[in-house]
Amino acid sequence: MNHLSHEILQQYADAEHPALALPDAHKHIMVCPQCTAEVEIYRRSEAILQANLIESRAEFTAQLMSLLVAPKPVVHPSRERFKLLIPAFVLSALMLIMIFWNQSIPTTAYKATVPKTIQDIAPSVINGLTMYTASGITRNIALIVITLVILFTFERVFLQRNSFHRK
Amino acid sequence: MGKGDKTIATDIEVIKRIKTGDERAFAILIDRYKTKAMTLAFRMLKNTHDAEDAIQESFIRAFRSLPMFEERSAFSTWFYRIVYNVCASELRKTQQEYVYLDDDDTGNNEVEHTDWIPSTLHEQAELEKITLWEIEKLPAKYSGILTLYCFEELGYEEISAVLQIPIGTVKTHLFRARLQLRNAIAKHYHITTEHPKGVHV
Numbered sequence: 001m002n003h004l005s006h007e008i009l010q011q012y013a014d015a016e017h018p019a020l021a022l023p024d025a026h027k028h029i030m031v032c033p034q035c036t037a038e039v040e041i042y043r044r045s046e047a048i049l050q051a052n053l054i055e056s057r058a059e060f061t062a063q064l065m066s067l068l069v070a071p072k073p074v075v076h077p078s079r080e081r082f083k084l085l086i087p088a089f090v091l092s093a094l095m096l097i098m099i100f101w102n103q104s105i106p107t108t109a110y111k112a113t114v115p116k117t118i119q120d121i122a123p124s125v126i127n128g129l130t131m132y133t134a135s136g137i138t139r140n141i142a143l144i145v146i147t148l149v150i151l152f153t154f155e156r157v158f159l160q161r162n163s164f165h166r167k
Numbered sequence: 168m169g170k171g172d173k174t175i176a177t178d179i180e181v182i183k184r185i186k187t188g189d190e191r192a193f194a195i196l197i198d199r200y201k202t203k204a205m206t207l208a209f210r211m212l213k214n215t216h217d218a219e220d221a222i223q224e225s226f227i228r229a230f231r232s233l234p235m236f237e238e239r240s241a242f243s244t245w246f247y248r249i250v251y252n253v254c255a256s257e258l259r260k261t262q263q264e265y266v267y268l269d270d271d272d273t274g275n276n277e278v279e280h281t282d283w284i285p286s287t288l289h290e291q292a293e294l295e296k297i298t299l300w301e302i303e304k305l306p307a308k309y310s311g312i313l314t315l316y317c318f319e320e321l322g323y324e325e326i327s328a329v330l331q332i333p334i335g336t337v338k339t340h341l342f343r344a345r346l347q348l349r350n351a352i353a354k355h356y357h358i359t360t361e362h363p364k365g366v367h368v
Contacts, residue, residue, distance in 0.1 A: 006346055041349055044291075048298045050317040056205045056219055061197045064223055068230050069190045 004028055004035045013042035088151050095147050178242035185233055193230055200243065201226075203318055204250045210310040211254040213303055221257055225250040240328055243320055248329045251311060258307055294352075301351035309344035316341055 004012070008025050015021040029035050057063075176184075176195060184192040204225060208218035228249050236245060302310050315326050326341075327334045 006349075007342060010342060010345055038349075041352060042345060044294060045298045045348060045352060046313075046317055046345075048295045049302060049313065050319070052295070052299055053202045054206045054209045054215075054218070056201050056222065060201055060219070060223075061194050064197055064226055065191065065194050067223075068193060068227065 003032065004038070006038070009035065009038045010042055013039045013046075087154070091150065092147055095143050098143065179238060182233060182236065182238070182242060193226075193233075196229075196242070196246075197226055200246055204246070207247065207250050207311065207314050207318075208254050210302060210314045211251075211307040212257060213307075217257065218254075221253045222250060225253045228253070241320070241325070243318075244325045244328045247315065247318075247321070248331070251315075251329055254307070254311070297352055297355045298348070301348060301355065304351065305344070305347055308340075309347050312337070312340050313344040313348060316344075 004025055008022065012018045012022050012025050012029065019026040029039060178196065178199070181192050181195050201222060204222040205218055208221040208225075209215060212218050212221060225246070229246050232249075236242070302313065305313070312326065312330065315321050315329055321329070323334050323337050323341075327337045330337065332340075
């Protein structure tokens with residue numbers, strides 16, 4: 001007895017309505033147990049492949065997502081403090097320059113550098129500055145205190161605001 | 168976002184969310200495709216560890232290329248192509264047997280019509296064991312195309328897009344792959360044959 005070719009057998013196995021799609025093959029299969037078995041083996045083996053999918057590890061998605069979408073870096077407070085050191089150093093350097101610059105010019109000359117408008121508006125301030133410049137030590141201490149106050153305020157305001165945002 | 172959203176949202180909707188900045192939505196696509204990707208990779212690479220590395224690499228590539236995904240094909244087709252290419256490249260790298268399917272590759276087309284009868288196949292559990300054992304032994308080129316064929320959403324056209332070969336070639340290769348699996352199962356049953364070839368009726 002002749003049998004169906006494997007091309008026909010595969011087409012028959014795939015067909016939704018094999019009797020309609022392949023009527024001649026259907027007639028043969030009805031009377032041929034070997035070809036019926038062949039069709040069955042195609043259908044069943046592929047159903048087995050379809051049903052037996054391979055699972056990845058349960059934590060696969062979470063691990064992959066942690067690689068793909070990195071969390072936003074949390075800046076350690078000490079690093080923020082370190083960041084503030086740069087403006088602090090700059091500020092301090094400017095203060096030191098001012099100190100040495102002021103020391104190098106006489107009081108009267110210093111007074112002359114102040115714009116006239118300010119002299120008019122706040123003569124008492126100018127007088128105060130003139131008084132401080134009279135003593136180098138007093139003036140330096142005053143400038144250091146002012147620098148520390150500025151840095152302290154800067155740190156309080158900015159660090160507290162940043163830590164609030166992190167929360 | 169709840170679990171319900173995951174089942175409702177189509178791939179295109181999820182991709183739109185990712186493109187508008189919700190990168191975490193990519194987890195939905197991973198959950199949706201990881202099992203089939205793993206199956207394809209495992210059946211090609213024959214090794215769980217390598218398969219997992221391959222699908223991880225594939226998802227990373229897909230995530231990075233998502234802005235370039237133009238929705239001309241389904242995400243699944245596009246993604247399986249990435250998985251298939253990663254696995255093929257891995258096989259080439261490790262110098263394992265991997266020959267791209269071409270028309271000169273005749274495969275084992277010598278077919279023998281068996282004498283087995285339906286009762287031989289009654290033991291479903293045994294057949295399942297044998298089928299899964301045999302698919303692992305098939306060359307990557309056959310197990311890959313056969314696995315894609317078994318994914319419900321992929322027809323000849325989609326497989327053609329995944330493998331980037333013409334539909335006619337897909338049909339030819341699929342025929343050979345199915346035949347190889349069938350022959351392997353037949354050998355396992357130690358079935359002898361008297362009929363050299365099937366004949367068109």
